[in-house]
Amino acid sequence: MRKCLSKLKKTNLVRQLTALIFWTISLLPVKKKTILFESFSGKQYSCNPKAIYEYMKEQGYSNDMIWSANGNIAKEFEKNNIPYVKRFSLQWFLFAPRAQYWITNSRMPSWIPKPKHTKYVQTWHGTPLKRLVADMDEVHMAGSSKEEYIKNFHNESSHWDYLISPNHYSTEIFKRAFNFNKKVLETGYPRNDFLVKMNNEEDIKRIKQRMGILLEKKIILYAPTWRDNEYIEAGKYTFQLKLDLNLLKKNLGEDCIVILRLHYFISNSINIDEFEGFVIDYSNHSDINELYLISDLLITDYSSVFFDYANLKRPMIFYMYDLELYQHKLRGFYLNIESDVPGPIVTTTTEVIEWIDTFLFRQVKGLGEDPYHDFIKRFCSLEDGRASERVVRHIFE
Structure with a gap:
């Protein structure tokens, strides 16, 4: 049953339906000064999003800050009194489309339409040694050709409003490989503070x-x-x-x-x-x-x-x-x-x-x-x- 449900969730029909629901909710009034944080697709409380979140808390910013987290790590958030919504839950669908900011270090699912009112901050998660996206000669990842992988990635990166870079070396690679032409913040990585x-x-x-x-x-x-x-x-x-x-x-x-x-x-x-x-x-x-x-x-x-x-x-x-x-x-x-x-x-x-x-x-x-x-x-x-x-x-x- 679980395998059947998992396969059903990945079908185009279900993705189109959830995308429609997400887009419809995004038409509701924006939640001013709200931020949705996420690290590694909801798998962790870590990395650059964590550093930014903790800095803003320490400095007393009045933003309403909520994390997107998978159910299996919910206890960590509860133990440390960190506000969160379970990723893809009803609460998540009511918050994410209306949030004013998204701050994440990995890609959002391809079916999610980014609302016009949302500022998407992509922190990324490393200085590149191995070739990325458009710079790759071959793609050996599951279920994706090179052309499809690059197309999907560039479609996602077109939604980013800010991209954080740890150094000038990375900035040049990110702009080219990600096909990113908006604001690059060459600041160093918050997580390394x-x-x-x-x-x-x-x-x-x-x-x-x-x-x-x-x-x-x-x-x-x-x-x-x-x-x-x-x-x-x-x-x-x-x-x-x-x-x-x-x-x-x-x-x-x-x-x-x-x-x-x-x-x-x-x-x-x-x-x-x-x-x-x-x-x-x-x-x-x-x-x-x-x-x-x-x-x-x-x-x-x-x-x-x-x-x-x-x-x-x-x-x-x-x-x-x-x-x-x-x-x-x-x-x-x-x-x-x-x-x-x-x-x-x-x-x-x-x-x-x-x-x-x-x-x-x-x-x-x-x-x-x-x-x-x-x-x-x-x-x-x-x-x-x-x-x-x-x-x-x-x-x-």
Whole structure:
């Protein structure tokens, strides 16, 4: 029955009907100074929308601010006394079409007609390493050809009134790849204000204690991205863990804890029962910034997380076991991957372990005297703890 209902919801007839209902409600009087926030299609309370929301609350803005959230994370909003409506519920349909502002970090569903009175603030969610939309040579995503994917995306981006950019490098790519010709706010990312302000021993210790993380252990964060060609259906991807946890535990189990953080697109879980006490799956932890702060080292691949993590000036390892496939077939890169990433590129778990030992136990800072200087100057120069303030002033003052 659930499968039948799920399929029914995706039919063109149902989408057309819901779009008509949405449009009809949008004709009612606008709710002045109302803002609908959403992060990763209602899956989290996180990222740039969270930073903007919390800044506005702290500064005492009188706007009526409500979050759009999936039912499975409702308890988090209730626990923290954050106003929300369940995504696609009756309450959501009564609020979203009449809101004066939408602030989100990912695309809204294609069937939603944006009301004329709504200002749509697209914060996006990363500095691009891998090619985006119109810059992609091939598209390997479920249920979409390259032409259809680009058309649908550009139709969505035509609705945006503002687009937030973390740096000039991203601005140029966003405008071209997203076909965006309206207002780009090159302010830095609001979510990184947290990293700038909280990067101190006292706050890091407090976060570790709240999460139950042992203070005496070194923390390794593994945050890989998704692969376009490894999917169940559109928007749902699988991930095969290529990092040998047995080998990691054998070599690092006494001194380290590995935190696993999968991309929100990845729908399958990784069985780590046999590594209890050594590997912790924090894929569902709402705020990755907390995981950045408590970690001593980042392992990633083609995810944009390393652009944010660079603000902490901590070591990074790029575990790119499928580099040739990803670079030449799936996506391709904007950067020269061999020379521009701020850390060693490796393809085996043995190499990962060797670099962990080098960075964490032999206290080698990086590949040079200051491996982050040029990288931070190019990509993180706007991250000064005031990005949220700049965004809010541009839009609301």
